[in-house]
Amino acid sequence: AQRVTQPEKLLSVFKGAPVELKCNYSYSGSPELFWYVQYSRQRLQLLLRHISRESIKGFTADLNKGETSFHLKKPFAQEEDSAMYYCALSHFNKFYFGSGTKLNVKP
């Protein structure tokens, strides 16, 4: 069965520090993976699609099939990055989400 695990509920870093938000998945086929961001009391917004290998707002994510991971990274965190981040996996166009990681960037 498909599953997405985000092991950290909360991640606190100082402004300017590197950030890595962890995402591990369980899936038997070739996964389609995504990262979403949700700012306080707002709707979820698509941040990254692994298939397009984009960099959005300085964030990148690399699919590691050997480790079944899709960690989200940013070299220098900004205060405006504080938000909830969700990793998601698409299975026949149904999306399954992890439980989310709250990123807190301290000044």
Place this chain on the structure above:
Amino acid sequence: NAGVTQTPKFQVLKTGQSMTLQCAQDMNHEYMSWYRQDPGMGLRLIHYSVGAGITDQGEVPNGYNVSRSTTEDFPLRLLSAAPSQTSVYFCASSYSMGDGGNYGYTFGSGTRLTVV
């Protein structure tokens, strides 16, 4: 484009009442989904549709019904509200890319439902 529009934004129900959460999208997306968001549990898929007339259950379908008579609309019905259905509900829509992959879901602004 308005994107994905959900109504109402807030609702308080008494246990046993029924209601319909409305969702409409104007992007001609084929896929639509309903999620509930609860603290510490992320988003869980309630129901799903791949096109008009076709729906399927997600992870937590009990107590909810859906129908999709048009591409644009995907209402979620609570049959007999229970306190366990207190949550934030999100509707989302998406489409396939040319290579068969998914573009990624666009979400509505959510409905905050409280059942007392």
